[in-house]
Each structure stands twice: as C-alpha cells, then as structure tokens.
Amino acid sequence: MKLSETNKAWILLTPALLFLSLPAYGLFSAIWTSLHENGSFTTKHYRTLFQQETFWESIGYSVRITLLSTVLSLVLGLLITRAFSPFIQSTKGKLSIWLPMLFPHFVWGYIVLLLFEQSGLISHLLVEMGLISSTSSFPIITNDQNGIGIILTYVGKETPFVVLMLLPIYAKQQDGYKDLVQTLGGGKWAAFKDAEWPWVSPVLLEAGIILFAFILSAYEVPFLLGATFPEMISVLTYDWFYSGDWNERPLAFAAMIITSVLIGIMSFIAFSAMNRKRMLLTKGQG
Amino acid sequence: MDRLSKQKKIQFWALTLLFFILPVVFLFLKSVVLNFGFGRSSGIDFTLRGWETLFSESQLIQATLVSLGIGALVVFLNLSVGLLAGKALAFYSFKGKALIEALFLLPLIVPLLAIAMGIHVAMIRIGLSDTWIGVVLIHLVPTVPYSIKMLQSGYASIGTGLLQQAKVLGTNRWHRFFSVELPLLMPSIRSTVFLIFVISLSQYVITAIIGGGNVVTLAMIYFPFLDSAESTVLAAFSAWFALLPILFYLSVELLLSLLPYQNPWRTRL
Amino acid sequence: MTPSFITVEHTSKSFNKEAIFSNLSFTLNKGDILSIVGPSGSGKTTLLRCLAGLESFSTGKFLINGKNVTALEANKRPVSLVFQHPLLFPHMTIQENVAYGLAFQRRKKKERLRHAQELINQVGLTGYEKSFPYELSGGQQQRVSLARSLAISPNLLLLDEPFSSLDVRLRNEMRTWVRQLLKDQEITAIFVTHDKEEAMQMGDYVGVFENGQFQQIGEPEHVYHSPANAFVADFFGDHLLVDQETFIPVQSLFLSRSKPKQVGSVWEGIMKNKLHVHGHSLYQVFIEDLNQHVTVSSSINLTIDEPIYVSAHPDSVQTFTNQQQRNG
Numbered sequence: 001m002k003l004s005e006t007n008k009a010w011i012l013l014t015p016a017l018l019f020l021s022l023p024a025y026g027l028f029s030a031i032w033t034s035l036h037e038n039g040s041f042t043t044k045h046y047r048t049l050f051q052q053e054t055f056w057e058s059i060g061y062s063v064r065i066t067l068l069s070t071v072l073s074l075v076l077g078l079l080i081t082r083a084f085s086p087f088i089q090s091t092k093g094k095l096s097i098w099l100p101m102l103f104p105h106f107v108w109g110y111i112v113l114l115l116f117e118q119s120g121l122i123s124h125l126l127v128e129m130g131l132i133s134s135t136s137s138f139p140i141i142t143n144d145q146n147g148i149g150i151i152l153t154y155v156g157k158e159t160p161f162v163v164l165m166l167l168p169i170y171a172k173q174q175d176g177y178k179d180l181v182q183t184l185g186g187g188k189w190a191a192f193k194d195a196e197w198p199w200v201s202p203v204l205l206e207a208g209i210i211l212f213a214f215i216l217s218a219y220e221v222p223f224l225l226g227a228t229f230p231e232m233i234s235v236l237t238y239d240w241f242y243s244g245d246w247n248e249r250p251l252a253f254a255a256m257i258i259t260s261v262l263i264g265i266m267s268f269i270a271f272s273a274m275n276r277k278r279m280l281l282t283k284g285q286g
Numbered sequence: 287m288d289r290l291s292k293q294k295k296i297q298f299w300a301l302t303l304l305f306f307i308l309p310v311v312f313l314f315l316k317s318v319v320l321n322f323g324f325g326r327s328s329g330i331d332f333t334l335r336g337w338e339t340l341f342s343e344s345q346l347i348q349a350t351l352v353s354l355g356i357g358a359l360v361v362f363l364n365l366s367v368g369l370l371a372g373k374a375l376a377f378y379s380f381k382g383k384a385l386i387e388a389l390f391l392l393p394l395i396v397p398l399l400a401i402a403m404g405i406h407v408a409m410i411r412i413g414l415s416d417t418w419i420g421v422v423l424i425h426l427v428p429t430v431p432y433s434i435k436m437l438q439s440g441y442a443s444i445g446t447g448l449l450q451q452a453k454v455l456g457t458n459r460w461h462r463f464f465s466v467e468l469p470l471l472m473p474s475i476r477s478t479v480f481l482i483f484v485i486s487l488s489q490y491v492i493t494a495i496i497g498g499g500n501v502v503t504l505a506m507i508y509f510p511f512l513d514s515a516e517s518t519v520l521a522a523f524s525a526w527f528a529l530l531p532i533l534f535y536l537s538v539e540l541l542l543s544l545l546p547y548q549n550p551w552r553t554r555l
Numbered sequence: 556m557t558p559s560f561i562t563v564e565h566t567s568k569s570f571n572k573e574a575i576f577s578n579l580s581f582t583l584n585k586g587d588i589l590s591i592v593g594p595s596g597s598g599k600t601t602l603l604r605c606l607a608g609l610e611s612f613s614t615g616k617f618l619i620n621g622k623n624v625t626a627l628e629a630n631k632r633p634v635s636l637v638f639q640h641p642l643l644f645p646h647m648t649i650q651e652n653v654a655y656g657l658a659f660q661r662r663k664k665k666e667r668l669r670h671a672q673e674l675i676n677q678v679g680l681t682g683y684e685k686s687f688p689y690e691l692s693g694g695q696q697q698r699v700s701l702a703r704s705l706a707i708s709p710n711l712l713l714l715d716e717p718f719s720s721l722d723v724r725l726r727n728e729m730r731t732w733v734r735q736l737l738k739d740q741e742i743t744a745i746f747v748t749h750d751k752e753e754a755m756q757m758g759d760y761v762g763v764f765e766n767g768q769f770q771q772i773g774e775p776e777h778v779y780h781s782p783a784n785a786f787v788a789d790f791f792g793d794h795l796l797v798d799q800e801t802f803i804p805v806q807s808l809f810l811s812r813s814k815p816k817q818v819g820s821v822w823e824g825i826m827k828n829k830l831h832v833h834g835h836s837l838y839q840v841f842i843e844d845l846n847q848h849v850t851v852s853s854s855i856n857l858t859i860d861e862p863i864y865v866s867a868h869p870d871s872v873q874t875f876t877n878q879q880q881r882n883g
Binding site for chain 2: 018121219223238
Binding site: 309337447448450452453454455456457461465466469470547 | 655707
C-alpha cells in the first residue's frame with residue numbers, strides 16, 4: 001500500500017518529535033517541582049521567591065544586560081550584513097567573520113578578560129602610548145557591576161550569529177524590488193522600508209528572540225565575567241540549585257520558571273508588534 | 287563605484303581584523319608568550335611551556351577524548367534527526383506544519399538550565415544521571431533545532447525536481463539518498479557538523495548538572511583551571527577549544543570523502 | 556483485435572475533493588506518440604505525473620502491456636519522465652547522469668557504461684562524457700536528460716513540455732530531431748505541451764485537453780480540419796465559430812469592401828492588425844456580432860480600423876464532429 005504524502009511527512013518527523021519530548025518533559029517537570037512540596041500543591045516557593053530582594057535585583061540586572069546585548073548584536077549584525085554582504089559571501093570573508101563561532105562562549109569571555117581587564121592588553125597598550133599613567137587608572141569593565149564585560153562578550157559572539165542568519169536573505173535578495181521602488185520615485189528609505197525590511201524583519205525577530213532567551217538564562221559568561229553582586233538570574237539559580245540547603249532547590253526551579261515566563265512575554269510582544277504591522281500593511285493594500 | 291567598493295572592502299577587513307581576527311591571534315600569542323615586555327625595554331619572551339604543561343595533564347587528554355566521543359555522538363544523532371525532519375519540512379505540506387516549525391524552535395527559547403534541572407530527577411530515576419548517555423541526551427536540546435533548520439534549508443535548495451527525476455529513473459530510496467541527496471546536501475551537512483560540535487563542546491552548566499561531575503568533558507575542567515593555572519597554560523587551553531572542532535571537522539571530512547561522488551580531484555561545481 | 560500496449564481506463568484525480576480530471580480513458584499501440592495539448596491549468600501535467608507514478612490516480616486503472624501498474628511506485632514503473640527543465644545531477648558527469656538509472660538493472664558495470672555511451676552517441680554528444688552539466692548549453696542538457704530517460708528502456712516515455720525552456724530556433728530543431736529519435740527506436744511516448752503547432756508536429760495523435768477532459772483525440776490533420784467542438788476549433792484558432800454547432804474554416808473566408816450579394820453568410824468586421832506570413836498579407840479582423848477575432852488572407856489593401864465585410868459560401872459551413880473519443 002502506498003502511504004499518503006501527509007503520513008510520509010509524519011513518519012519523517014517522528015524522531016524529531018520524540019526528541020521534543022525531552023525539553024518538554026524537562027520544562028513540565030520544572031514547573032511541577034516549583035509548584036509542589038512533599039507531593040502536595042503549593043505556591044509557597046513563589047511567595048518566598050518574590051520576597052527575596054536578591055531575586056528582583058537579579059531579574060532587573062539580567063533583563064537590562066540581555067536587552068542591551070541583544071539589541072546591540074542585532075543592530076551590528078544588520079549593519080555589517082547590509083554594508084558588506086558581497087565580501088562576507090567570499091570564503092575568506094565567511095571564515096573571518098565566523099571566527100568567534102569557533103569558540104565556546106566562556107572562551108570568548110576569557111578573551112574579553114585578556115583584552116579588557118585592568119591588567120589586560122588594552123590597558124597596557126594605553127599605558128605604553130602614554131594615554132593613562134598606570135594600568136590601575138584603566139576603568140574596571142570586567143567583573144563590573146554594570147555587566148560591561150558580559151555585554152562585550154555577547155556582542156562579540158552573537159553579532160556573527162546574526163550575520164549568519166541574515167546572510168542568506170541578502171545573498172538571495174533581488175535588486176529588482178529596490179530598483180522598482182526607486183523607479184517609482186521612492187527614495188533610499190522607501191527602498192529599505194518596502195523592499196528590504198519585510199524580508200529582513202522576520203529573521204531579525206527570530207534571531208532576537210533566540211538571543212534574548214539564551215543570554216537571559218545562560219550561566220557560563222556571567223559566571224566568568226559577572227560581579228559578585230548583582231548576579232545574573234542563571235548564576236543565582238545555579239547557586240540555589242547546588243546550595244547545601246535543600247529548601248533553596250525549589251527556589252531555583254521557581255526562578256527559572258519566572259525567567260521562562262519573561263521570555264514568553266517578550267516573544268509574545270515582539271511577535272504581536274510585528275503581526276500588527278503586517279495587519280496594517282495588508283489593510284493598507286486593500 | 288569601483289573606488290567605493292574598494293573603500294568598503296578596506297572597511298570590512300579593518301572591522302573583522304579589529305573585532306574578530308586580532309583577539310584570536312592575541313589568544314594564540316598569549317599561549318606562547320611569557321611576557322610582552324610592557325614597561326621594560328627588553329624583548330618578548332617566547333615559550334612553549336604553556337602547551338607542554340597543558341598536555342602533560344592526563345586529565346586534559348582524558349577530557350578531550352570524552353568531549354570528542356560525546357560530540358561525535360551528538361553530531362551523529364543530530365544528522366539523523368535533522369535529515370529526516372528537514373526533508374519533511376522542506377518538501378511536504380500538511381496540516382499543522384507552521385505549529386511544528388514553531389515547536390522545533392522552542393528548545394532554543396526555554397532556558398536550558400530549567401530543562402536540565404527538570405530532567406535531572408528523571409535521569410536519576412532511570413539511571414542516566416552521571417552517565418555519558420545522559421549528557422549526550424541533554425546536549426541534543428540546544429543542538430537539534432539548529433540541525434533541523436539548517437538541513438531543512440539544505441533540502442529546500444536542492445528542490446523536489448531532482449529527487450523526483452531520480453525516482454522516475456527507477457532507483458530505490460537508499461540509492462537515491464546516497465547518490466543524490468547526500469552529495470548535494472554536503473554544504474549544509476558540513477556546517478551542521480561544525481556548528482553542532484562547537485555547541486556540544488561549549489556546554490558547561492547542563493553537563494555539570496546531568497553528568498554530576500562524573501562525566502568530565504573539557505568544559506568541566508576549564509572552569510577550575512581559570513583559578514589556578516598560569517596565563518600561558520590557560521591561553522593554550524582556550525586555544526585548544528578552537529583547535530578541537532577543526533580537528534574533528536577534518537576527520538569527518540576524511541570520512542565523508544569515502545561517500546560516492548566526493549572525490550576531491552573531480553571538477554566541482 | 557490485439558490488446559493495446561498502453562491502456563488508461565476511467566482514471567480520475569482530485570485534490571481535496573476538487574476534480575483535476577475525471578473518467579479519462581485512452582489507449583496507445585506500441586511506438587505511438589500521443590501529444591496532449593491544452594491551455595495551462597487544464598490538468599495535463601497532473602495527468603502526466605499520475606502516469607509517472609509521482610502522484611496516484613484517485614480512481615481507475617493503468618495498464619502497460621497487459622500488466623496493471625496502477626499501484627506501483629514511480630521507481631517501480633517501466634515509465635520514464637522528461638521534465639520541463641533538464642534536471643541533470645550537477646555533481647555527476649554526463650556519462651554518470653546517463654548511466655544513473657541503469658544502476659538498478661541487473662547488468663555488469665562495463666555493460667552499463669557501454670549502453671550509456673551508445674545513448675550519448677545517439678543524442679549527438681560524443682566527446683562530452685566526462686563533462687559536467689554546467690559546461691553544456693540548455694539544448695545539450697535537455698538532450699542528456701532525454702538520453703538518461705531512454706537509457707532505462709522504458710515502456711512508456713513521458714515528456715512534459717521539454718522544449719519550453721529553450722529558445723525558439725533551438726526548439727524547432729529539437730522537435731524534429733526528438734521525433735525522429737523516438738520513431739527510430741519505436742518508443743511509445745506521451746508528449747505534453749501548450750503549443751498547438753508543437754503538438755501537431757510531435758504526435759501521431761493529438762489529444763486536446765481542457766477541463767480535465769479530452770475534448771478530442773485524433774490524427775493531427777483530422778483534429779485540425781474537423782474539430783469536435785467549439786473549444787477545439789477555438790483552441791486551434793483557424794476557424795470562425797458561427798455558433799455552438801457550426802464553424803467555417805478560415806481559408807473559406809474572404810474579405811470585401813462592398814457587401815457581397817450571392818453568399819449566405821456575411822458579417823461586418825473591423826480590421827485590427829496586419830501580419831505578413833509566407834509572402835501573404837493576413838488581416839486580423841474583429842467581428843462584433845460574433846465577438847471574435849479572425850485572421851483572413853486577402854489581397855486588398857486595408858488600413859487599421861477600416862470596416863470590412865467577411866463572408867463565406869454557404870457550403871463551406873461545417874458542423875462539429877460528434878464527441879466520440881478515438882482510440883489510437
């Protein structure tokens with residue numbers, strides 16, 4: 001018997017769907033744990049969590065760093081791809097711009113340390129050039145309270161990622177649409193808005209959401225480059241998870257669930273902002 | 287126009303040099319330079335001691351092998367899942383496809399830490415915690431979504447036409463896969479292998495939670511090194527993280543060249 | 556009566572309950588070439604894909620040489636399809652491309668290569684064996700594609716507008732050449748096109764396809780001169796449709812400035828455009844009463860938008876042949 005096309009598709013998708021059960025189970029188990037104590041339902045962990053000042057400080061700090069890193073990476077990635085896509089498409093260009101992708105995040109963090117520490121390369125170079133008197137007058141921008149070192153690391157690592165996502169669009173982009181807009185009397189801005197942005201924005205949105213989610217909850221970089229206070233939420237979570245005090249473990253779960261909810265809200269806002277724009281666009285055409 | 291593009295070219299290379307290439311070069315230098323001679327008139331002292339110390343650590347060799355093994359298995363599983371799902375998403379249209387595509391992105395959006403903590407208990411129950419199988423499984427979470435995406439676009443760029451043509455010519459599924467799909471998917475497969483291996487190598491926190499300190503990958507010993515080792519050793523260790531994917535990639539390339547239509551001496555596209 | 560080589564019986568195909576074609580039947584003898592011609596969207600490509608096995612018929616039977624192949628997958632059917640685009644495997648040489656389908660026939664490798672070489676020679680590409688597809692022109696690529704499909708010695712060869720991506724001059728050369736090749740090798744073939752001239756040139760029989768139905772199947776000349784219905788007559792364009800039952804071939808029409816008296820059928824028309832073909836002046840005339848354009852040869856010198864009478868002898872008025880379907 002011949003299988004129908006739809007059934008064939010589902011058979012091909014089976015291993016991937018099986019894989020999905022892994023993160024799905026993990027997430028639901030985390031939610032369950034955060035809402036139970038000794039087998040019975042409770043919201044106690046959340047109440048405890050919300051009373052912790054460190055938690056709120058950590059969330060605010062994490063979101064600030066995450067938004068800054070994400071937006072900077074997206075903007076830089078977009079600008080670089082727009083300006084240089086013909087060069088990036090050459091093998092040499094690809095290899096050099098994707099060089100940071102070769103390194104784990106924490107190694108890129110270590111490179112940032114080597115460069116930007118008070119005893120790092122840049123500080124020494126500035127002293128050599130006579131711009132600052134000694135390395136100790138170089139500002140502290142790693143393991144600092146503003147998270148500059150973390151942001152530097154993420155921007156350096158994620159900008160190539162954004163370029164990687166955007167490049168196929170710029171490689172395929174037909175100049176026809178742009179030429180059309182311009183022959184119809186539209187300027188450079190109109191050409192960008194009508195012939196470029198509609199293709200680019202969905203990819204930027206996707207990359208933005210992935211980056212936001214990743215940076216908000218990743219552990220390695222803030223562990224390496226963060227300050228002792230405030231801590232990013234992942235570091236706080238990890239501390240709670242592995243603290244000797246078993247009462248703190250459920251807090252770790254609750255903190256991560258709140259983080260997930262935050263990511264969910266963020267994605268929802270981003271998506272609906274874009275869909276609203278799309279709706280306006282289609283209405284405008286009607 | 288020509289001058290403009292030349293100018294742009296210079297800008298591009300200046301930018302990549304400054305932000306991407308020089309930092310990496312500096313890391314490699316740092317691993318062989320004891321002292322850059324700042325503040326003194328004396329020259330730069332080269333040394334291979336960092337690398338020697340690094341490779342004299344038996345722990346490092348052991349961890350490298352563990353990382354390679356886990357990475358290879360993760361890559362293999364990724365390719366298996368990704369090729370099948372990528373094909374389905376590229377060539378078939380069915381109800382709920384948009385939903386499925388969105389679902390495949392979810393593992394990248396839900397915090398990995400939450401997933402790992404959530405799975406941890408179940409892993410203990412079925413005896414997979416503290417084992418390399420458990421670690422391989424958890425490494426699938428941040429990797430498989432990328433594989434599916436990359437291989438989906440790989441299949442989409444081949445198009446249905448060539449595959450239907452192959453089918454009409456009377457060849458069976460396996461022969462079609464090895465003679466047409468695989469050779470034409472090679473560019474996507476290469477980037478998948480590379481990226482997935484790097485991601486697997488980079489996982490510290492989820493490896494720590496699921497592996498429980500029993501599965502010692504490179505990432506697991508890197509963090510303790512940060513506090514103790516001297517700068518040349520640490521720089522060498524950091525550089526090792528970048529060399530390993532290249533090494534892995536080259537050996538995979540060697541393996542792939544055994545497949546049909548992969549002879550490097552043939553004229554290529 | 557000997558059983559037909561190719562038999563298609565009461566087949567239909569629908570997508571999501573929407574019928575693409577229904578209750579379709581025809582037969583072909585070995586070595587026959589059937590051209591299927593029709594406007595785009597008429598379902599002719601879907602029919603071809605069903606015959607190839609890339610899609611399945613919703614109902615009906617398809618027999619080759621008495622064997623029912625309806626349930627077989629595309630790769631198990633003794634049917635080969637040449638697509639609109641050459642679709643050569645870019646990573647294989649010309650020789651590997653042509654020999655591709657032979658991998659699954661029980662022959663020695665040497666024998667397979669010899670057979671592939673034979674076909675390369677036949678399509679006139681000797682010397683290109685080791686070349687890669689991108690080194691060949693569009694016409695050469697399509698010839699390789701044809702050789703590749705012929706290599707597996709299919710019982711039925713399907714061609715889906717194989718020349719449509721070629722330029723006009725090359726297209727004409729290829730038609731003559733391909734038809735000769737198919738005839739020489741006695742290949743049974745179905746050729747799909749939207750070009751009526753190509754259909755008549757390529758086929759022993761022409762099937763006019765519209766609305767999921769054969770409007771008429773027959774020898775090219777017969778279909779051309781005796782259209783079965785208004786659609787066929789209109790599609791070939793060389794007839795003036797008087798009403799749903801009758802038509803007048805254009806060569807029986809003549810133009811005059813004054814209204815002729817002795818003839819029965821006269822219409823008022825307006826000259827819209829002038830063409831020159833084979834040394835004749837052809838006028839495109841719009842007849843308002845019939846809401847039709849008709850192209851008529853004439854020696855009078857007309858200017859654009861000039862009113863003119865179009866007339867025909869009463870005995871030149873013909874009735875459409877009934878719609879019985881012809882077996883090839």
